[in-house]
Amino acid sequence: MIIAESVKKSFGHRSVLRGASLKVETGETLVIIGGSGTGKSTFIKTVIGLVKPDSGSIKVDGQDLTRIKTEEGLAAYRRNFGYLFQEGALFDSLRVWENVVFGLRYLTDTPFSQYRKIATDKLALVGLKDVEDLMPSELSGGMKKRVALARAIAAEPSYILYDEPTTGLDPIMSDVINDLIMDLQKQLKVTSIVVSHDMKSAYKIASRIAMIYEGKFIEVGTPEQIKTTSNPYVRQFVEGLSQGPIKMKIKEFEA
Amino acid sequence: MTEAIFGPVGRLVVEVVEGMGNFTLLIRSSFQWFFRARVEWRQTLIQMLFIGLESLPVTAMTTFFTGMVLALQSGASSKYFFNEPLFVGTVVAFSMVMELSPVMTALVVSGRAGAAIAAELGTMKVTEQVDALYTLGTDPVRYLVIPRVLAFLMVLPFLSVVSDFTGIFGGWVVAHAKLGIPTTVYWHDIVDNMEPRHFFHGFLKNYVFAFVIAFICCYKGITTSGGAQGVGRATTNAVVYSMVAVLVMDYFVTAVLVALGIP
Numbered sequence A: 001m002i003i004a005e006s007v008k009k010s011f012g013h014r015s016v017l018r019g020a021s022l023k024v025e026t027g028e029t030l031v032i033i034g035g036s037g038t039g040k041s042t043f044i045k046t047v048i049g050l051v052k053p054d055s056g057s058i059k060v061d062g063q064d065l066t067r068i069k070t071e072e073g074l075a076a077y078r079r080n081f082g083y084l085f086q087e088g089a090l091f092d093s094l095r096v097w098e099n100v101v102f103g104l105r106y107l108t109d110t111p112f113s114q115y116r117k118i119a120t121d122k123l124a125l126v127g128l129k130d131v132e133d134l135m136p137s138e139l140s141g142g143m144k145k146r147v148a149l150a151r152a153i154a155a156e157p158s159y160i161l162y163d164e165p166t167t168g169l170d171p172i173m174s175d176v177i178n179d180l181i182m183d184l185q186k187q188l189k190v191t192s193i194v195v196s197h198d199m200k201s202a203y204k205i206a207s208r209i210a211m212i213y214e215g216k217f218i219e220v221g222t223p224e225q226i227k228t229t230s231n232p233y234v235r236q237f238v239e240g241l242s243q244g245p246i247k248m249k250i251k252e253f254e255a
Numbered sequence B: 001m002t003e004a005i006f007g008p009v010g011r012l013v014v015e016v017v018e019g020m021g022n023f024t025l026l027i028r029s030s031f032q033w034f035f036r037a038r039v040e041w042r043q044t045l046i047q048m049l050f051i052g053l054e055s056l057p058v059t060a061m062t063t064f065f066t067g068m069v070l071a072l073q074s075g076a077s078s079k080y081f082f083n084e085p086l087f088v089g090t091v092v093a094f095s096m097v098m099e100l101s102p103v104m105t106a107l108v109v110s111g112r113a114g115a116a117i118a119a120e121l122g123t124m125k126v127t128e129q130v131d132a133l134y135t136l137g138t139d140p141v142r143y144l145v146i147p148r149v150l151a152f153l154m155v156l157p158f159l160s161v162v163s164d165f166t167g168i169f170g171g172w173v174v175a176h177a178k179l180g181i182p183t184t185v186y187w188h189d190i191v192d193n194m195e196p197r198h199f200f201h202g203f204l205k206n207y208v209f210a211f212v213i214a215f216i217c218c219y220k221g222i223t224t225s226g227g228a229q230g231v232g233r234a235t236t237n238a239v240v241y242s243m244v245a246v247l248v249m250d251y252f253v254t255a256v257l258v259a260l261g262i263p
Helices: A040-048 A071-078 A096-101 A112-125 A141-153 A171-188 A199-205 A223-227 A232-239 B002-036 B041-053 B056-082 B088-126 B129-135 B140-177 B183-191 B196-222 B227-259
Strands: A002-011 A014-024 A029-033 A055-060 A081-084 A159-163 A191-195 A208-213 A216-221
Touching (some): A002 A040, A014 A029, A014 A040, A014 A216, A029 A040, A029 A171, A029 A199, A040 A159, A096 A141, A112 A141, A141 A171, A191 A199, A208 A223, A208 A232, A216 A223, A216 A232, B002 B140, B002 B196, B041 B088, B056 B088, B088 B183, B088 B196, B088 B227, B129 B140, B140 B196, B196 B227
Parallel strands (some): A029 A191, A081 A159, A159 A191
Antiparallel strands (some): A002 A014, A002 A055, A208 A216
16 A cells, blocks of 8 residues: 655755645555656655655555665665556667566566566566567557566566656557556555546556546545536636636637 | 856856765775675676777777887987986886886777777666666666776786787887887897886776776766767766876876885
8 A cells, every 4th residue: 555645845946745644555556647847656656755855754555654764775666566657768779678677686586597487477477579689679559568567577576667658659559558458456456656647547447546636636536536526627628628627728829 | 147147156156076976886886896796707708808808809909009109208318418318228118117108098098998988877867777777686886886996906907918018019119110229229228228127117096997887887977868969068077187197197197106215
């Protein structure tokens, strides 16, 4: 279980998280929705410890991230997580299979002799075959996401954090990735947090949906509750309307 | 008005001090990781091959021509004063071994390998590959910085020694073919006057230069921000800062070595 309480984070004068509180139940897939720049990615980067919060607390299975002071402690904490980056963040200089097993050396005691087999198995889990020896530059956008997902699950984490997994993909590939997230959920029994602004994807994969606005979670509920919400901010976002309480100007310089 | 004048100056001061602080923290963190965790020898070897083998032809050619120029200049000068080319071997060897080989090699390597390192690490930073290292249980300092620093420390002295030879050889080509100096004379000019301490004077400089170039280029790389433009800026800054640092450090290291009696 992940419990975030009053998490605040600023970058210079720009306040991104302004007291974000959220509880993620074990085994669920929680989708965080919200507009660009509202703090979705910053929130999951804070959860995994890539961004240090200015204040507040984040507890994962009782362990408080903000109380970890050493780099070893932080590394041990991060062992709980697999993280799918928005653009995949595959290492350009390594082959696909080396990318997939990269974390095993640091996160597990798995002998090197098993790496290749594990890579093949994890790639099969995400629906890829015979790509082990390719370089990341030889892969399509969808394949990169799959390889990155295989890498995220290689060390068998308890939590998987997805940063906009369907962004930049065509609608069919987006749905394939959605199916994959649901499949992995069933097979690996992990807890997932998915950051997305793709409502179709959110309704399909989410156990619950949380909407973040101006650095705070303003509503959390099941997909059905979100669909029928009376909160005008959430309504405007899920229906994708330009008119409403969330002000987005056609021209940024308009008053 | 006051804000307009002092604002930018203040921000610049804060930026410089912050940068120096972060640079020092990177060096500290590197020492901590070096003693705390296993060294990534495979990565170190890859970097050694990249920095060393691939830089070898460029540094060798640069110092070969530098040696040729030195022989030509010193030969022409002594001909002007003494009517014959005197001590050409001595001038070439002393200049190359104590000063020009280490400095020229460091400048060429920082322009070639240093730029490549800053660009590679910068690209890794802006494409979140550096963050990915954290999520996969390691640290960019351990996986990216230490192998490159070690590779520089091991390879730059080697390149510099090769440059000593290519420079002296370049000088010999001109001395022999253009100035008509017999090979034995050129050789005796060197061995009769040169002592091991002269060699060590130049050799020790390489370690300082390697340390400075490696850390500046790695630092500029892993602190890159701002997409493709940021990578370009980081690469340019890495090369400019490391070249200037080499020349500045050269004076101070020379001063220390002279003070220690290793002239």
